[in-house]
Amino acid sequence: MPIRRVLMALLLGLLLGAPPLALWLAPSQQPSVVQRLQARGELIVASRRAPTTWYRGPEGPKGLEHDLVQDFAQGLGVEARFVFPDDIGHLLQMTSQGAVHLAAAGLTVTPERRRFLRFGQPYQEVSEQLVYRLGSRRPRSLDEIAPYEIQVVAGSAHEETLRRLQRRHPGLKWIARREVDLYQLLEGVERGEIRYTVADSNDLLMAARIYRHLKAAFDLSEHRPLAWAFPPFGDDSLRQAADAYLARIRRDGTLARLLEHYYGHAGRLNFVDKRDFLRHIRERLPRLRPYFELAERQTGIDWRLLAAIAYQESHWDPKAKSPTGVRGVMM
Structure with missing residues (x-):
């Protein structure tokens, strides 16, 4: 490297506060985003707490986005760490500024968001x-x-x-x-x-x-895609890895099974199911709601998620008993 170029790199590095050595390296010599997060051992993901994304069930965190991210992180050989910004604006800002590696929050791909974010391949469509x-x-x-x-x-x-x-x-x-x-x-x-x-x-x-x-x-x-979002700068290795992962689980049926697991039951209430459900809302939920709201204040978990989980477990029956002998609303 000519001495003039070395001096210019040193000067630019001092002005930007960056390690001068990084400026000498050609892009191909610098570690990729995936390599850097693998060295760190952690994938930082912005999400939101909702039944369609991430929630805490009786046995720990669940949700479509949770399961997808955990599986993706495992394939990279790293741990996933979720963060939950206060609102959607903060979530988008954190992602666009690179404060997280990606956002997995049921984000709709829109022309406006494409101006400041990169999106991966869609995994679901909604209207x-x-x-x-x-x-x-x-x-x-x-x-x-x-x-x-x-x-x-x-x-x-x-x-x-x-x-x-x-x-x-x-x-x-x-x-x-x-x-x-x-x-x-x-x-x-x-x-x-x-x-x-x-x-x-x-x-x-x-x-x-x-x-x-x-x-x-x-x-x-019309139907619009949901996709993971990535910072708009840096190399594209993480998005490419995510796209490859989603393509694989689409081919092998994993994605279809997850969608069926989280959404399949929601549209299949028959007449008896609906009649019983509405009756339980009238007769059982009002008595239990104060306890769900108290649990929300203590845990930070939305009471509606707790109520939904409890209904799946016991139909809001405090005397319910599982085949293994566990009793209670949440069993």
Whole structure:
């Protein structure tokens, strides 16, 4: 290397605060993102707590994103560490700035997000739906909705969709909430406190297991892909490894089995199931809800997730007994 180039590299390194040696190395000589995280032994992943992504079950963390990330990390030979930003805006910011290796949070791929994030291959498709309360007037189009009757999470893909639709519906106005998550908005619709919100079809499918009055009025979008997001800079080795992993589990059926495991039951309630479920909501859930809410304050786990898990385990029967002799609501 000519002495002039060496001196320039040293000077640039001092100005940027970077180790000068790293500037001498050609890109092919520098360790890749995958090699660096393997050396560290840790994959840092931003996610969100929800029935469709990550939640804590009786035997530990579960959820589609949790299971996918854990399997992917195991293949890399590292441990996965999840972090949970306060809101979707913070999650996207952390990912775009490289504070995490990737985001696995049920993120919709949108043109706006592509400007500051790199996305991997999709693993699921959803549609965005306008949600209303059964028993109230069902709107047939956005033109039937009064200004500010829709509430959405600020910075979400749903707000992006409403901005896009506003060009064709100038009277469309909504409230963007920063202090709540989607499931709190859905609960507000269930209680009649919020007129409408917007949810991905998979989230509505899961929420409807608990909130019996939630219904989709109509779709606001065509099917849109969900994918992992990566920082927009650095080499592409981690995204390529993730794409290869997703392609493999799509071929061998693992992805289909996971989707069936987490979503297959949600749409298969027969008449008797629905009748019993609605009766249990009326008769059993009100007595148990204070305990679920207390557990949320103690653990940080959303009470609705705890209630959903408890229903799967015992149908909210405190006297339930498993074949192995375990008793109680959560068994």
